Amino acid sequence: MYGFHVRYLKTSMLLLAVLVGLSILYSYVSRPIFVVVLGGVFILGLSIAIGSNAWTQAGPAGTSDPEGAVTTPRRGARRRGRVELLSADATVSLADERRSAGIEDVFTALDRQLVGLVPVKKKVEEVASLLLVDRVRQRFGLEAPRPNLHMCFTGDPGTGKTTVALQMADLLYRLGYLEKGHLVHAMRDDLVGEFIGQTAPKTKRVLERAMGGVLFIDEAYYLYRAADSKDYGQECIDILLQFMENNRDKLVVILAGYRDRMDEFFESNPGMSSRIAHHLDFAPYTLDELLAIGRAMLDRSSYYLSPEAELAFRDYLTVRMGQPRFANARSVRNELERSRLRHAHRLAADPETSRSMDDLMRIEPADILASPLLTPSPLSALNRPT
Numbered sequence: 001m002y003g004f005h006v007r008y009l010k011t012s013m014l015l016l017a018v019l020v021g022l023s024i025l026y027s028y029v030s031r032p033i034f035v036v037v038l039g040g041v042f043i044l045g046l047s048i049a050i051g052s053n054a055w056t057q058a059g060p061a062g063t064s065d066p067e068g069a070v071t072t073p074r075r076g077a078r079r080r081g082r083v084e085l086l087s088a089d090a091t092v093s094l095a096d097e098r099r100s101a102g103i104e105d106v107f108t109a110l111d112r113q114l115v116g117l118v119p120v121k122k123k124v125e126e127v128a129s130l131l132l133v134d135r136v137r138q139r140f141g142l143e144a145p146r147p148n149l150h151m152c153f154t155g156d157p158g159t160g161k162t163t164v165a166l167q168m169a170d171l172l173y174r175l176g177y178l179e180k181g182h183l184v185h186a187m188r189d190d191l192v193g194e195f196i197g198q199t200a201p202k203t204k205r206v207l208e209r210a211m212g213g214v215l216f217i218d219e220a221y222y223l224y225r226a227a228d229s230k231d232y233g234q235e236c237i238d239i240l241l242q243f244m245e246n247n248r249d250k251l252v253v254i255l256a257g258y259r260d261r262m263d264e265f266f267e268s269n270p271g272m273s274s275r276i277a278h279h280l281d282f283a284p285y286t287l288d289e290l291l292a293i294g295r296a297m298l299d300r301s302s303y304y305l306s307p308e309a310e311l312a313f314r315d316y317l318t319v320r321m322g323q324p325r326f327a328n329a330r331s332v333r334n335e336l337e338r339s340r341l342r343h344a345h346r347l348a349a350d351p352e353t354s355r356s357m358d359d360l361m362r363i364e365p366a367d368i369l370a371s372p373l374l375t376p377s378p379l380s381a382l383n384r385p386t
């Protein structure tokens with residue numbers, strides 16, 4: 001509230017102590033000795049100041065962050081160095097440009113990590129094409145304002161929004177749009193204060209941390225509380241809007257959350273809506289997609305479902321999908337982690353039996369059926385695929 005920091009209090013106390021010390025010294029020692037001590041104190045103070053400044057500048061990237069997680073920080077920015085201009089009759093191939101930017105790795109990672117999500121992947125491809133053409137145009141010296149890339153990711157929990165945002169940050173970095181390509185995850189509490197005067201510094205601190213990367217605001221609609229006129233969310237939104245406009249080449253903001261609530265948020269905040277250039281909708285997964293996601297997750301950890309366990313898992317998911325707090329791929333991951341625990345427990349319960357490599361990898365129905373959701377379950381007998 002007072003813009004007053006404990007750090008400054010400590011510095012003032014230290015300076016005061018030095019001054020008192022020097023005045024005492026002045027009355028007890030001869031003048032030449034006093035001048036030497038004074039010079040020493042001055043040099044010491046100067047080196048501490050320079051050292052701490054260098055430390056602050058080299059400091060925070062990638063450390064743990066009370067105001068939102070920082071993920072995949074990048075050491076050192078990719079330089080958008082001076083490129084030699086091509087002549088007007090030169091030709092370039094976009095495939096070569098794609099290779100030189102190294103973006104194939106991002107698409108391979110997206111395909112490998114994420115089952116389905118075809119429309120989302122298509123949209124990511126479109127953004128990549130836009131920036132790729134922009135890059136090539138720059139090589140010919142063709143001027144144009146940098147495209148606006150603030151985005152909105154809508155979808156239910158566990159549909160891959162955060163995962164895609166991380167890949168997007170990497171992509172934008174590789175294509176030279178972002179200097180660092182890290183992702184700062186923030187929610188309302190990281191941005192909005194409870195008392196007057198807290199919101200602006202809070203929001204600005206998070207924005208500073210996100211500079212050069214992506215600021216991912218999860219459940220962004222909580223920033224705005226229409227019913228509460230004393231709420232500081234609007235102050236935060238105003239700062240965000242200004243920052244998004246003035247620093248659009250240094251920071252990409254991704255707002256994320258449920259689709260319907262996001263739509264309401266944009267209706268109440270047309271300024272925000274007009275600054276969002278790309279909307280990516282993450283559809284809930286079908287049962288078959290969830291199963292495929294589960295198989296892929298297990299495969300990455302060298303486990304697999306026996307054919308019977310696969311049927312049991314299908315039954316489990318059918319029940320789980322209709323329950324509260326179902327979180328798509330995250331629920332799949334959680335249940336598979338529990339299955340892994342039961343698998344280990346089953347093997348450990350019979351320690352004298354010799355186990356093969358396959359035994360160590362294979363999840364059996366008992367590892368799934370032990371789930372409280374399926375005991376007893378009439379569904380186990382129904383809905384079996386033929």
Ligand SMILES: Nc1ncnc2c1ncn2[C@@H]1O[C@H](COP(=O)(O)OP(=O)(O)O)[C@@H](O)[C@H]1O
Pocket residue numbers: 113114115116117155156157158159160161162163164293296329330333
């Ligand atoms: N299509 C998918 N294929 C494989 N794993 C996925 C898929 N979508 C999400 N996941 C996994 O599910 C978990 C939750 O995803 P996340 O990106 O955090 O979802 P959200 O941000 O939408 O809540 C992560 O472990 C992620 O890797």
Ligand SMILES: [Mg+2]
Pocket residue numbers: 161162218
């Ligand atoms: Mg998320």
